[in-house]
Amino acid sequence: MYKALTIAGSDSGGGAGLQADLKTFAALKVYGTSVITSVTAQNTRGVQGRYDIPAHFVAQQLDSVLGDIGADAVKTGMLANAEIVSTVATKLKEYGINRLVVDPVFVAKSGHFLLGPDAWEVLKEELFPLALVVTPNLDEAEALTGLSIQSEKDMVEAAQRIWDWGPKFVVVKGGHLAGEEAVDILFDGKEVLRFSSPRLLISNTHGTGCTFAAAITALLAKGWGVPEAVGRAKEYLRQAMIAGRPVGKGYGCLHHLAPYYSWEDD
Numbered sequence: 001m002y003k004a005l006t007i008a009g010s011d012s013g014g015g016a017g018l019q020a021d022l023k024t025f026a027a028l029k030v031y032g033t034s035v036i037t038s039v040t041a042q043n044t045r046g047v048q049g050r051y052d053i054p055a056h057f058v059a060q061q062l063d064s065v066l067g068d069i070g071a072d073a074v075k076t077g078m079l080a081n082a083e084i085v086s087t088v089a090t091k092l093k094e095y096g097i098n099r100l101v102v103d104p105v106f107v108a109k110s111g112h113f114l115l116g117p118d119a120w121e122v123l124k125e126e127l128f129p130l131a132l133v134v135t136p137n138l139d140e141a142e143a144l145t146g147l148s149i150q151s152e153k154d155m156v157e158a159a160q161r162i163w164d165w166g167p168k169f170v171v172v173k174g175g176h177l178a179g180e181e182a183v184d185i186l187f188d189g190k191e192v193l194r195f196s197s198p199r200l201l202i203s204n205t206h207g208t209g210c211t212f213a214a215a216i217t218a219l220l221a222k223g224w225g226v227p228e229a230v231g232r233a234k235e236y237l238r239q240a241m242i243a244g245r246p247v248g249k250g251y252g253c254l255h256h257l258a259p260y261y262s263w264e265d266d
Ligand SMILES: Nc1ncnc2c1ncn2[C@@H]1O[C@H](COP(=O)(O)OP(=O)(O)OP(=O)(O)O)[C@@H](O)[C@H]1O
Pocket: 108, 109, 136, 137, 138, 173, 174, 175, 176, 182, 183, 184, 197, 198, 199, 200, 201, 202, 205, 206, 207, 208, 209, 210, 212, 234, 237
Protein backbone atom coordinates (compact mmCIF):
# COMPACT_ATOMS: atom_id res chain seq x y z
CA MET A 1 0.00 0.00 0.00
CA TYR A 2 1.26 3.47 -0.91
CA LYS A 3 1.42 6.05 1.87
CA ALA A 4 1.40 9.84 1.88
CA LEU A 5 1.77 12.29 4.76
CA THR A 6 0.34 15.80 4.91
CA ILE A 7 1.84 18.36 7.29
CA ALA A 8 -0.82 21.05 7.35
CA GLY A 9 -3.46 23.05 9.16
CA SER A 10 -6.95 21.82 9.93
CA ASP A 11 -9.88 23.51 8.14
CA SER A 12 -12.94 22.92 10.32
CA GLY A 13 -15.07 23.55 7.21
CA GLY A 14 -13.58 20.44 5.59
CA GLY A 15 -12.79 21.99 2.20
CA ALA A 16 -9.12 22.97 2.40
CA GLY A 17 -6.10 22.13 4.56
CA LEU A 18 -5.44 18.64 5.79
CA GLN A 19 -9.07 17.62 5.27
CA ALA A 20 -8.74 18.30 1.53
CA ASP A 21 -5.43 16.45 1.51
CA LEU A 22 -6.75 13.32 3.23
CA LYS A 23 -9.85 13.23 1.00
CA THR A 24 -7.63 13.48 -2.07
CA PHE A 25 -5.27 10.76 -0.83
CA ALA A 26 -8.25 8.46 -0.17
CA ALA A 27 -9.83 9.14 -3.58
CA LEU A 28 -6.52 8.29 -5.25
CA LYS A 29 -6.25 5.16 -3.07
CA VAL A 30 -3.22 6.19 -1.06
CA TYR A 31 -3.10 5.67 2.71
CA GLY A 32 -3.03 9.13 4.29
CA THR A 33 -1.48 10.31 7.54
CA SER A 34 -1.48 13.85 8.96
CA VAL A 35 0.64 16.06 11.17
CA ILE A 36 -1.33 19.10 12.36
CA THR A 37 0.44 22.47 12.53
CA SER A 38 -2.54 24.66 13.40
CA VAL A 39 -6.25 24.27 14.06
CA THR A 40 -8.29 26.91 12.25
CA ALA A 41 -11.88 27.87 12.96
CA GLN A 42 -12.85 28.19 9.31
CA ASN A 43 -15.78 27.79 6.95
CA THR A 44 -16.58 28.55 3.31
CA ARG A 45 -16.65 32.28 4.07
CA GLY A 46 -13.34 32.73 5.85
CA VAL A 47 -11.07 32.05 8.80
CA GLN A 48 -12.56 33.12 12.12
CA GLY A 49 -9.71 32.03 14.38
CA ARG A 50 -6.65 29.79 14.75
CA TYR A 51 -4.71 27.94 17.38
CA ASP A 52 -1.15 27.08 16.38
CA ILE A 53 0.29 23.84 17.68
CA PRO A 54 3.60 24.27 19.59
CA ALA A 55 6.57 23.34 17.37
CA HIS A 56 7.79 20.62 19.75
CA PHE A 57 4.42 18.87 19.41
CA VAL A 58 4.59 19.11 15.61
CA ALA A 59 7.97 17.37 15.95
CA GLN A 60 6.44 14.69 18.17
CA GLN A 61 3.69 13.99 15.61
CA LEU A 62 6.35 13.72 12.87
CA ASP A 63 8.31 11.20 14.94
CA SER A 64 5.15 9.17 15.57
CA VAL A 65 4.26 8.95 11.88
CA LEU A 66 7.68 8.75 10.23
CA GLY A 67 9.23 6.59 12.96
CA ASP A 68 6.57 3.91 12.45
CA ILE A 69 4.43 4.17 9.31
CA GLY A 70 6.77 6.11 7.03
CA ALA A 71 5.67 7.89 3.84
CA ASP A 72 6.29 7.37 0.11
CA ALA A 73 5.68 11.10 -0.36
CA VAL A 74 5.10 14.08 1.92
CA LYS A 75 3.20 17.33 1.40
CA THR A 76 3.41 20.54 3.42
CA GLY A 77 0.56 23.08 3.47
CA MET A 78 -0.10 25.73 6.15
CA LEU A 79 2.97 25.81 8.40
CA ALA A 80 1.75 28.71 10.58
CA ASN A 81 5.06 30.25 11.75
CA ALA A 82 8.85 30.28 11.32
CA GLU A 83 9.52 27.91 14.23
CA ILE A 84 7.25 25.23 12.75
CA VAL A 85 8.81 25.67 9.28
CA SER A 86 12.26 25.15 10.76
CA THR A 87 11.20 22.14 12.86
CA VAL A 88 9.55 20.48 9.86
CA ALA A 89 12.65 21.03 7.70
CA THR A 90 14.91 19.49 10.37
CA LYS A 91 12.70 16.43 10.78
CA LEU A 92 12.22 15.82 7.03
CA LYS A 93 15.99 15.94 6.61
CA GLU A 94 16.46 13.55 9.54
CA TYR A 95 14.07 11.01 8.00
CA GLY A 96 15.56 11.37 4.51
CA ILE A 97 12.30 12.35 2.81
CA ASN A 98 12.95 12.89 -0.90
CA ARG A 99 9.50 13.06 -2.48
CA LEU A 100 8.46 16.31 -0.85
CA VAL A 101 5.81 18.68 -2.22
CA VAL A 102 5.89 22.13 -0.62
CA ASP A 103 2.70 24.14 -1.16
CA PRO A 104 3.78 27.56 0.14
CA VAL A 105 0.44 28.52 1.67
CA PHE A 106 0.61 32.17 2.75
CA VAL A 107 -2.93 33.52 2.65
CA ALA A 108 -6.40 31.88 2.60
CA LYS A 109 -8.81 32.81 -0.24
CA SER A 110 -10.57 35.03 2.30
CA GLY A 111 -7.38 37.07 2.82
CA HIS A 112 -6.40 35.67 6.24
CA PHE A 113 -2.64 35.11 6.73
CA LEU A 114 -1.75 31.45 7.27
CA LEU A 115 2.04 32.03 7.31
CA GLY A 116 3.34 35.45 8.32
CA PRO A 117 5.89 37.28 6.10
CA ASP A 118 8.55 36.83 8.83
CA ALA A 119 8.55 33.08 8.02
CA TRP A 120 8.91 33.34 4.22
CA GLU A 121 12.72 33.58 4.33
CA VAL A 122 12.93 30.47 6.54
CA LEU A 123 10.68 28.63 4.12
CA LYS A 124 12.92 29.58 1.18
CA GLU A 125 16.17 28.83 2.96
CA GLU A 126 15.34 25.69 4.93
CA LEU A 127 12.44 23.93 3.20
CA PHE A 128 12.74 24.77 -0.52
CA PRO A 129 16.14 23.02 -0.88
CA LEU A 130 14.54 19.77 0.36
CA ALA A 131 11.58 19.95 -2.01
CA LEU A 132 11.03 17.89 -5.12
CA VAL A 133 8.18 20.23 -6.12
CA VAL A 134 7.09 23.69 -4.93
CA THR A 135 3.59 24.85 -5.97
CA PRO A 136 3.05 28.62 -5.50
CA ASN A 137 -0.05 30.36 -6.82
CA LEU A 138 0.38 33.77 -8.45
CA ASP A 139 0.18 35.75 -5.21
CA GLU A 140 2.68 33.48 -3.50
CA ALA A 141 5.03 33.58 -6.50
CA GLU A 142 4.84 37.39 -6.43
CA ALA A 143 5.47 37.54 -2.69
CA LEU A 144 8.43 35.16 -2.97
CA THR A 145 10.13 36.83 -5.93
CA GLY A 146 9.00 40.45 -5.71
CA LEU A 147 7.90 40.24 -9.37
CA SER A 148 4.58 41.49 -10.64
CA ILE A 149 3.03 38.57 -12.58
CA GLN A 150 0.64 39.56 -15.35
CA SER A 151 1.32 36.97 -18.06
CA GLU A 152 2.57 33.46 -18.75
CA LYS A 153 5.97 34.94 -19.54
CA ASP A 154 6.08 36.45 -16.03
CA MET A 155 5.04 33.06 -14.59
CA VAL A 156 8.02 31.43 -16.30
CA GLU A 157 10.38 34.08 -14.93
CA ALA A 158 8.99 33.58 -11.40
CA ALA A 159 9.37 29.79 -11.73
CA GLN A 160 13.01 30.24 -12.77
CA ARG A 161 13.75 32.49 -9.79
CA ILE A 162 12.07 30.15 -7.30
CA TRP A 163 13.97 27.21 -8.78
CA ASP A 164 17.21 28.97 -7.77
CA TRP A 165 16.31 28.43 -4.09
CA GLY A 166 16.75 24.69 -4.52
CA PRO A 167 13.56 22.74 -5.38
CA LYS A 168 13.95 20.30 -8.29
CA PHE A 169 10.66 21.39 -9.89
CA VAL A 170 8.53 24.52 -9.60
CA VAL A 171 4.85 24.70 -10.60
CA VAL A 172 3.49 28.24 -10.81
CA LYS A 173 -0.32 27.96 -10.77
CA GLY A 174 -2.14 30.38 -12.99
CA GLY A 175 -5.64 29.88 -11.58
CA HIS A 176 -5.84 33.58 -10.67
CA LEU A 177 -4.75 34.88 -14.12
CA ALA A 178 -7.54 36.09 -16.42
CA GLY A 179 -8.31 34.19 -19.64
CA GLU A 180 -10.23 31.27 -21.04
CA GLU A 181 -7.70 28.71 -19.92
CA ALA A 182 -6.31 27.88 -16.47
CA VAL A 183 -2.59 27.52 -17.22
CA ASP A 184 0.12 26.17 -14.91
CA ILE A 185 3.84 26.37 -15.66
CA LEU A 186 6.27 23.59 -14.67
CA PHE A 187 10.01 24.31 -14.63
CA ASP A 188 12.75 21.75 -13.91
CA GLY A 189 15.82 23.92 -14.29
CA LYS A 190 15.98 23.41 -18.07
CA GLU A 191 12.61 22.89 -19.69
CA VAL A 192 9.34 24.76 -19.32
CA LEU A 193 6.17 22.67 -19.60
CA ARG A 194 2.73 24.23 -19.89
CA PHE A 195 -0.40 22.57 -18.51
CA SER A 196 -3.70 23.99 -19.57
CA SER A 197 -7.37 23.23 -18.99
CA PRO A 198 -10.53 25.18 -19.83
CA ARG A 199 -11.30 27.78 -17.15
CA LEU A 200 -14.42 26.66 -15.29
CA LEU A 201 -16.80 29.47 -14.38
CA ILE A 202 -17.92 28.02 -11.07
CA SER A 203 -17.60 29.10 -7.46
CA ASN A 204 -17.11 25.69 -5.82
CA THR A 205 -13.40 26.34 -5.50
CA HIS A 206 -12.60 26.19 -1.78
CA GLY A 207 -9.44 24.09 -1.42
CA THR A 208 -8.35 23.91 -5.07
CA GLY A 209 -4.71 24.72 -4.26
CA CYS A 210 -4.50 22.17 -1.42
CA THR A 211 -6.20 19.51 -3.52
CA PHE A 212 -3.92 20.07 -6.51
CA ALA A 213 -0.75 19.70 -4.41
CA ALA A 214 -2.23 16.72 -2.52
CA ALA A 215 -3.05 14.94 -5.79
CA ILE A 216 0.52 15.54 -7.02
CA THR A 217 1.77 14.07 -3.72
CA ALA A 218 -0.45 10.99 -3.93
CA LEU A 219 0.62 10.33 -7.53
CA LEU A 220 4.31 10.75 -6.64
CA ALA A 221 3.78 8.27 -3.77
CA LYS A 222 2.50 5.81 -6.37
CA GLY A 223 5.66 6.23 -8.44
CA TRP A 224 4.64 8.68 -11.17
CA GLY A 225 7.25 11.16 -12.37
CA VAL A 226 6.69 14.85 -11.67
CA PRO A 227 5.36 15.97 -15.11
CA GLU A 228 2.93 13.02 -15.23
CA ALA A 229 1.82 13.65 -11.63
CA VAL A 230 1.17 17.35 -12.38
CA GLY A 231 -0.85 16.58 -15.53
CA ARG A 232 -2.95 13.94 -13.81
CA ALA A 233 -3.45 16.10 -10.70
CA LYS A 234 -4.80 18.88 -12.91
CA GLU A 235 -7.28 16.46 -14.47
CA TYR A 236 -8.28 15.19 -11.00
CA LEU A 237 -8.92 18.76 -9.91
CA ARG A 238 -10.91 19.58 -13.04
CA GLN A 239 -13.23 16.65 -12.38
CA ALA A 240 -13.51 17.46 -8.66
CA MET A 241 -14.41 21.08 -9.50
CA ILE A 242 -17.07 20.07 -12.03
CA ALA A 243 -18.62 17.71 -9.47
CA GLY A 244 -18.31 20.33 -6.67
CA ARG A 245 -21.24 21.41 -4.49
CA PRO A 246 -22.45 24.71 -3.03
CA VAL A 247 -21.73 23.84 0.61
CA GLY A 248 -22.11 26.81 3.00
CA LYS A 249 -22.64 30.43 2.00
CA GLY A 250 -19.17 31.20 0.57
CA TYR A 251 -16.94 29.28 -1.87
CA GLY A 252 -18.45 25.79 -2.25
CA CYS A 253 -16.54 22.55 -1.98
CA LEU A 254 -14.93 20.09 -4.36
CA HIS A 255 -16.23 16.57 -4.72
CA HIS A 256 -13.50 13.99 -4.37
CA LEU A 257 -15.21 10.71 -5.10
CA ALA A 258 -16.87 8.75 -7.91
CA PRO A 259 -15.14 9.76 -11.19
CA TYR A 260 -11.64 8.59 -10.41
CA TYR A 261 -11.96 4.88 -9.90
CA SER A 262 -11.95 4.26 -13.62
CA TRP A 263 -8.57 5.86 -14.26
CA GLU A 264 -6.69 5.32 -11.00
CA ASP A 265 -6.31 1.62 -10.24
CA ASP A 266 -4.48 0.21 -7.24
N1 LIG B 1 -11.59 28.41 -12.68
C1 LIG B 1 -10.73 27.40 -12.87
N2 LIG B 1 -10.96 26.48 -13.82
C2 LIG B 1 -10.11 25.45 -14.02
N3 LIG B 1 -8.99 25.26 -13.31
C3 LIG B 1 -8.71 26.16 -12.34
C4 LIG B 1 -9.55 27.28 -12.06
N4 LIG B 1 -9.02 27.98 -11.02
C5 LIG B 1 -7.90 27.34 -10.69
N5 LIG B 1 -7.69 26.26 -11.48
C6 LIG B 1 -6.58 25.32 -11.39
O1 LIG B 1 -6.57 24.86 -10.05
C7 LIG B 1 -5.23 24.66 -9.58
C8 LIG B 1 -5.01 25.50 -8.35
O2 LIG B 1 -4.77 26.79 -8.80
P1 LIG B 1 -5.00 28.12 -7.99
O3 LIG B 1 -4.22 29.17 -8.70
O4 LIG B 1 -6.48 28.33 -7.80
O5 LIG B 1 -4.35 27.71 -6.61
P2 LIG B 1 -4.47 28.38 -5.21
O6 LIG B 1 -4.67 29.85 -5.38
O7 LIG B 1 -3.32 27.90 -4.42
O8 LIG B 1 -5.78 27.77 -4.62
P3 LIG B 1 -6.59 28.40 -3.43
O9 LIG B 1 -7.32 29.53 -4.11
O10 LIG B 1 -7.45 27.26 -2.99
O11 LIG B 1 -5.63 28.90 -2.37
C9 LIG B 1 -4.34 24.99 -10.77
O12 LIG B 1 -4.07 23.82 -11.51
C10 LIG B 1 -5.21 25.95 -11.58
O13 LIG B 1 -4.83 26.00 -12.93
